[in-house]
Amino acid sequence: MLEGKDELVKQYLASIPFDRRLFRQDIRGSLAHAKMLAKQRIITEDDAAAIIKGLTSIQQEIEQGEFQFRPELEDIHMNVETRLQEKLGDIAGKLHTARSRNDQIALDMRLFLKEETSRTLTRLNDLQSSLLQLAEANQDVIMPGYTHLQQAQPVLLAHHLLAYFDMLQRDKERFRDCLNRTDVLPLGSGALAGVTYAIDRDFLARELGFGKVSTNSLDAVSDRDFVVEFEAASALTMMHLSRLAEEIILWTSDEFGFIQIGEAYTTGSSIMPQKRNPDVAELARGKTGRVYGNLMATLTTMKALPLAYNRDMQEDKERVFDTLDTLDLSLQAFAEMIRTVKVNVGRVRAAFRKDYVLATDLADYLVKKGLPFREAHRVVSELSIYAMNNDRCFRELTLSEYNKFSPLFGQDVYDITLESSIAARNIPGGTSLQQVQIALARARQLVERTP
Amino acid sequence: MLEGKDELVKQYLASIPFDRRLFRQDIRGSLAHAKMLAKQRIITEDDAAAIIKGLTSIQQEIEQGEFQFRPELEDIHMNVETRLQEKLGDIAGKLHTARSRNDQIALDMRLFLKEETSRTLTRLNDLQSSLLQLAEANQDVIMPGYTHLQQAQPVLLAHHLLAYFDMLQRDKERFRDCLNRTDVLPLGSGALAGVTYAIDRDFLARELGFGKVSTNSLDAVSDRDFVVEFEAASALTMMHLSRLAEEIILWTSDEFGFIQIGEAYTTGSSIMPQKRNPDVAELARGKTGRVYGNLMATLTTMKALPLAYNRDMQEDKERVFDTLDTLDLSLQAFAEMIRTVKVNVGRVRAAFRKDYVLATDLADYLVKKGLPFREAHRVVSELSIYAMNNDRCFRELTLSEYNKFSPLFGQDVYDITLESSIAARNIPGGTSLQQVQIALARARQLVERTP
C-alpha cells in the first residue's frame, strides 16, 4: 500500500496503470475464492454471497468506466478490495483470508495468459488460413526458388507459401505446450509457505478451469517460467513473420515486382507521390526487435533472484502485455494483408532471365545416364560457365555444344524445362504439383480443426 | 569449397573448426543415405557396400585422431566426402546423389541435438536427485522463508529445496517438447525443392530413428526453430540455476552461514587465505549471461532471412554448442556440489533473531477467533510495531500486553511457535512436514523413472 508515500515513490511502485488490465481475472479468482471459503466454512454463506454480489457490481463499474483506479492503492488487488470495503464494510476484509497478493497475482497472470494463448492460437490459424487460400489460388505459378538470395531451382509459389504454413504450425504446437504448463493453479500457496486454513484447492482448480494444482508453494509464487515461455514462443513467431515480411518487401520492390499488396496495406509518401510502401510488412519486421527485447528483459529480470517473491517480478507484466499485443496485431494485420495479395504472374515468369536454375536438373539428367553425381556436377558447372560467358540460355545451346561437355547429352535434354523440373521433385515434401496438392489438402485439414 | 581462396576468406567462411564436432552424425546420415540409394536402386549394392565400408573407416580415422581436417574443404561434409574419394575414387561421387549440403546439415544438427537433449534430460534428473537427497536428509530443519529477502514465514528447508526440484521438472518437460519437434527427418529436401530421385524418406527416418518426416522442403532446409527452442529451454534452466546459485552464495556468506560447501567446490584467494569462495555457484550465475546471449544471437541471426538456406545460418552451430556445453558442465557441477552441502542447523535456527516471522500466524489466530482478516492484519501490525519498538519477541510479551491490542488473544497464543506455524500449513503444496513428505515421495518417483 502506497498511501502516504510521496508522488515519486507512488509513481515508481504502483502497478495499477498496467495491472488494471487483469481486473476480470482478479475478480474471477476472488469469486471462486469466496465460494470456496464458504464451502469450507471458513466464512459464512451470507458473507460469501455479499462478497460475490459486491465483486460482481465492481466488475460492472470497471467495465462501464465508472471505477476510479487509485495509484495510492498500488495494484489491482487492493483497488478492488478497497472498493469492496466501501460497499460492504468489514465483511470485505474476510475475502483475503487464506490468500496473499503473491498467490493472487500468480493466479491472475495464469488466467490471463491462458486466455491470451488461446487467442494467439486462433490468430495463428487465421494467418495459416490466409496463406493457404493464396497458395490454393495460385497452384500453377512457378517462381524462382532462392538460396543465398540467388536463384537456385524453380519451385511452385504454393510450395513456398506452405513453408510459412509449416512454421506457423510449429508455432501453434509451441503455444499449446506452453499453455499446458500455464494451466496450473497457484492459489493456496499464500505468501510463500501455503496457508493455515483448510482450503480446497481442487475445488478452486475446477471452478477456475485449471487442469493441475501447483505442488510447491515457494515455487508457485516465484515461478514466471510460463511468462518467459510465452515470450520465447512469441519471439519465434515474430521471427517467422519477419522472414515473411522480408519476402513481401522484396517481392513488392520495383526490381522483383512479383506481387502487389492491397492499397489498404501500403502507404504513400509525404514527398514522393508515386510510392506504395509495404509499411505493414516493414513494421512487423521492425517489431521483431521489440518482442526479442521483451524476452531478454524478463529473462534478465528473473536472473539470480532468491526465493520466493521479489518485487522485481512486477516487471513481468508490461513486457508480456507488449509482446502479446504486438503479436496479436501483427498476426491479424498479416492475415488481412495476405488476403489482398495479387500475384503478377508475368513478372514472376520474367524473373527467370536465363534458365540457369535448371542446372541441377541437367546434372541429375547426367546421373540418370550413368555419371556419378560429383562428375555430373563438374560437367554442368563447365557448361554453365560456357553458357554464361556466351550470354546464352541452356535451351539455346545446340546439341553439339552440349556434347563438347559430355557425350551423354541427347536430344531429350531439351525436355528439361521449368515445368519438368517441378514435376520431377515428386517426393514427400517436394515441390511437384502432386506433392503440393497433398500438402494443401493436409493444410486445409489442419486449419479447419479448432486451432 | 574454398580451394584457391585467400587465407582470410578461408578463415572467415570455413566451418570445419566447429562443425567437425558433427562427424558422427554426418557419417551416420551418409550410411543411411547410401543404404537407401541402393535399396531404391539409385546406386548399385556394390557401390553402396564400398561407400559404407569407406565411411566406416573414415569414422575410425577421425575417432583415432588420424584424420586431417582441411579448412579449404570448408565443412565436415566435404572433408568426409573428399576423403571418401581418396579411398574409393569416382564411386564416392555417387553418395551425394539425391542430397544437398543444405538437407545434410539440417540432418546432422537434428541428429546431434536429439542426442544432446537426451543427455540434458539425464543431467537435469541427476541434479534433481541430488537436491532430493539433500532435502530427504534434512526433513526437520526449519529455516526462514523469504520474500524480498526479508524473513517472512518459517518453512522447511526440504520444502525450499523442492521448489528447485519443481523448476527442473518443468525444464525436463520443456526439453521433451523440444525433442519432439527436433525429431523430424529433413533428408530428401535437397537444396531447397526436393530431389528428382525416387528416394524412400520413410526408410531413412526408420534407419535414423526419426519419428516424423518433414513436409515442406523449403522449410526443412531453412528451419532452425529447434535450435532456438533448445537455446530458450536452456536459458530457462540457467535462470533456475542462477537463482539456486544466488542462494548458495548467500547461504555460505559470513552473515547467513546456513551451509558449507565441500572444499572441492570452493576456492581460496591468492591474497586472503581465510576465504572459501563459492566459485562454482558464482561462475554458473555468471554463465547465465552467456546462455541468454546465445539465444539472442541465434534469434537475431534468423531475423528477416528470406527463404531458403542463407549462409547466415552457419552461425547457429557455435552458439548452440556453447550453450549445451555450458549447460552440461553447469548441471554436473551443481549436482556434485549439492552432494557436498552440509547444513549448519545451528546457524539456520539462530537466523530467527526475533520471532516476527510468526506474525501471519498471529493474524490467522485472530481470524479463527472471528476477526475479519484485514482487521486481524491491522491488529498484528500494531502489535509488531510495539514489539519491535520495545526490542521484544512476540513470545516475550505478556498476555495483558497482547490484550491491549485485542481482547481475543488468550493463553493459547503462546502455542504459536515455528513448529506450529510449519504444521499449520498442511494443504497440498504447503510446507507442513506431512505435505513435504508427500512431495518428497512424489519427487523420488519422478527421478527414478527414466528421465
Place this chain on the structure above:
Amino acid sequence: MLEGKDELVKQYLASIPFDRRLFRQDIRGSLAHAKMLAKQRIITEDDAAAIIKGLTSIQQEIEQGEFQFRPELEDIHMNVETRLQEKLGDIAGKLHTARSRNDQIALDMRLFLKEETSRTLTRLNDLQSSLLQLAEANQDVIMPGYTHLQQAQPVLLAHHLLAYFDMLQRDKERFRDCLNRTDVLPLGSGALAGVTYAIDRDFLARELGFGKVSTNSLDAVSDRDFVVEFEAASALTMMHLSRLAEEIILWTSDEFGFIQIGEAYTTGSSIMPQKRNPDVAELARGKTGRVYGNLMATLTTMKALPLAYNRDMQEDKERVFDTLDTLDLSLQAFAEMIRTVKVNVGRVRAAFRKDYVLATDLADYLVKKGLPFREAHRVVSELSIYAMNNDRCFRELTLSEYNKFSPLFGQDVYDITLESSIAARNIPGGTSLQQVQIALARARQLVERTP
C-alpha cells in the same frame, strides 16, 4: 496518411499515440524551418509570419490539452500540419517545402534526446551528490569489504559508497560523448537525397542549437546510432544501479542489518505486517531487464536494413522513451532513497564475527619482516586454518601460538587491527581515511560543477 484505412491498419501503423510526445520539438523545428524559408526567399515573410503564428497557437492548444490528436493523420507531423491548414488554408502547405517527414523525424528525435540527455546528466549528478553526502556523514565507519560475497578485508563505508560515485562519473562521461554525437542537424536531407531548394542549413543549426550539420543525406535519415548509443549508456547505468540495489537489499536483510531505509522507500506486506521490504531497490534491479531489452530491441530492429528510411525505424521511439523514463525515475528514486539511509553502526561492526579479514595484513606484516609474499601467504593460510579450527580470533592467539607458524611474529602483531588495516592502505585509490578524504573532496568538486 492513414485516412480510409481500416481500423486495424490504422492502429498498427499510427505513431501518434507515442510520437505526440515530440510535439514541442516538432513545432520548434517547424518554426526554425519557416524562418529559414523566408530568409532564403523560398516563401514570403508574410507567409512565414502566418505560419509561425499558427504553429505557436497550435503549441498552446496542445499544452492546454485542447488539441485533438487524430490517428488517421498517422503522426505528429501530419497532425500539426493538418491543424495548421485548418487555421491558415493553403499557406500551411508551404511549410513542407524543402523538407520530408524523414528528415523531420530525425530532427525531432535529436532535439528530444539532446534535452533528455541533459536531464539525465543532472539526475546522475544528483544521485552522486546523495551518495557523497552519505559517505561524508559516515567517514569513520569500518565495514567488511567483500569479494565473492565473502568478507575479505575491512574498508571504509565511505570508500565503498565512492565506488558507486566513480561508476556514475563514467556514466556521465558516456552520456556526454553520446550527446556530442546527437548534436548534429539532419534537416535539409529531405526524403533521402537532399532538397532542391537553396536552403541555409547553417542557419537552421544555429537557430536550433546544433553544433554540427550532417554530411550525407542518406545517412542522416537512416541513422539511429544516437538512439542505440543512448540506450547502451542507459543499460550501463542501470547495471550500476542494479549492483547498488543488490547491496541495499542485502544490507537491509535481517542477516546483514547494516542499514535502514526510510519508511517512504519500503513497503509492508499484505499478509506479514512485520516486514519492511526494500521495494524501490528491488524494482530498480528488476527494471534493469527492461532497459537491456530495449537496447536489444533497437539493435535487432536496425539489423540488416537497407538504406535509407524504412518503416521499421518507427520502432525506435517507444523503446527509447521507455528507457529514458525508467532511467529518470530510477535515478530520482535512488537519490531520494539514499538520502533516507541510516547506518546501523553496531550491526556493521558486529558483522566482523571473527577478525579473519586481517589475514592479508598479517601476510603483509611477515613480508615487511623479510618473507617473500607467497611464503607469507602460505604461513598465514596455515595460521588461519588453525584459528578457525579452534574457533578463535587472530587476536585471541598467543604469541607462542603465532610463533609455531613463523618466528617472525613479534608482539607488534597485536597492533594489527581493523583500524590499522584501513590506515595502512594509504595509496591513491586506497581505503585509508586520508585517501578517502582526498576522494571525497574531489567528488565534492565534481558534483558541484554543472553536470
Place this chain on the structure above:
Amino acid sequence: MLEGKDELVKQYLASIPFDRRLFRQDIRGSLAHAKMLAKQRIITEDDAAAIIKGLTSIQQEIEQGEFQFRPELEDIHMNVETRLQEKLGDIAGKLHTARSRNDQIALDMRLFLKEETSRTLTRLNDLQSSLLQLAEANQDVIMPGYTHLQQAQPVLLAHHLLAYFDMLQRDKERFRDCLNRTDVLPLGSGALAGVTYAIDRDFLARELGFGKVSTNSLDAVSDRDFVVEFEAASALTMMHLSRLAEEIILWTSDEFGFIQIGEAYTTGSSIMPQKRNPDVAELARGKTGRVYGNLMATLTTMKALPLAYNRDMQEDKERVFDTLDTLDLSLQAFAEMIRTVKVNVGRVRAAFRKDYVLATDLADYLVKKGLPFREAHRVVSELSIYAMNNDRCFRELTLSEYNKFSPLFGQDVYDITLESSIAARNIPGGTSLQQVQIALARARQLVERTP
C-alpha cells in the same frame, strides 16, 4: 588454485584455456610491477633483475610454443608465476607483493583492449578507404535511391557509398571514446581495498602507457564497463556491416544485378553449379547476432553483482574475445571484398524501369512556379496515377496531358531528368556531384589521418 580438485571442477573453473591469450599483457604488467617494487625498495634491485630476466624468458617460451599451460594452475597469472618459481625459487614469490589477481586481471584486460581498440580503428579506417576508392571510381553512376526498398529518388552511387563511410566514422569516434575510458591503470588496487605498501602508481602508469590512474580500489577491481562499452561499440559497427551486407546481397541478386563481387568472395553450390553466392556478406550479416549476443551476455553477467570482485566476472573474456575476433575478420573481409566490386552500370541504369523517381522533382517544379508544396504534391500524385494506369513514363506524356493536371506545366518540364534531379540537390549533404565531390575530398582527408 585448482590443484587437487576433481576434473569436472577444474574444467569448470579454469580460465587458462582462454586467458592464456593475455600472456603478453600479463608479463608486461609484471615487468613494470617488478621495476616499481625495486624503485620503491619494496624488493631489492637484484631480486627485480632476476624476476625480469625470468619473465622475459617465460615470454619467449610461450611465444615459441614451449610453455606447458596447466589447467590445475587455473589462470594465466598462476601459470606464469609458477613457472617463475621453477626458475627462480623463492624470489619469484616476491613478485606478488602489493598485488592481487584482482587488480592484475583488470590490468591485463585494459592493456589488451587498448591494443585491440587501436587495431579496430585501423581496420575501420581501411574499410572506409576501400569504400572511398569504390566511390571515387564511380562518381558519375546514378542509381535509384530507396526508401522502404521502393525506388524513391535518384542518387549518386558514390553518395550512397559515402553514407557507410559516415557510419564508420562515427564508429571510430565511439571506439576512441571507449579507448579513453579504458586507459586507466587499476594496478595498486590490490584485492579490493588498496595495498599496504608504498607503491608508486604514477610510475606504473607511465611504464605501461596509461593516461590515468584509477581513483577507487573497489571500483577498479569490479569495473567491467570498458568491456561492455567495447562490445556496445562493436554491436553498432556490426549493425552497420549488416546493412551494407544486406545491400550487397540485394545488389548481387539476379533481380537487381547492380554489382559483381570478385569470385574470391563468393562461393559456389554443391548442387547448383551456376551460382555465385555472396557468402562473405551473408556470414557477416549472420555474425551480427553473435556480437549482439555477446553484449547481452556481459550485461547480464554484470547485473546485480555486489562489490567487489565476483567469480562471475571471469565470463567477460570469452565474450569479448569472440566479439573482437568477429569484428576484426569481418572488417578485413569487407575491406577486401569491396575492393573487388565491379559495378554493372548498364543494369543500374536499367533499374529505372519508369522515371517515376522524378515525381519529387516535378512537385518541386510546380512549387517553384508558385504552387504551395502540398498542392503541388497532390497534383503530381494524380499525374503519377494517370501515368501508371497508362503504363507511361513521365517523359512520354504530352504537354497537354500535363496541363490537364496543372496549367503551370510548360515545355521546360521535359528538362527534368535523372541528371537534373541529381544536380538540383546541391546543398551540403546532398547528392549533387559538386556536393559529393566535396564529401569525397573530406573523406579522403579523414582516412589519411592516422585512424
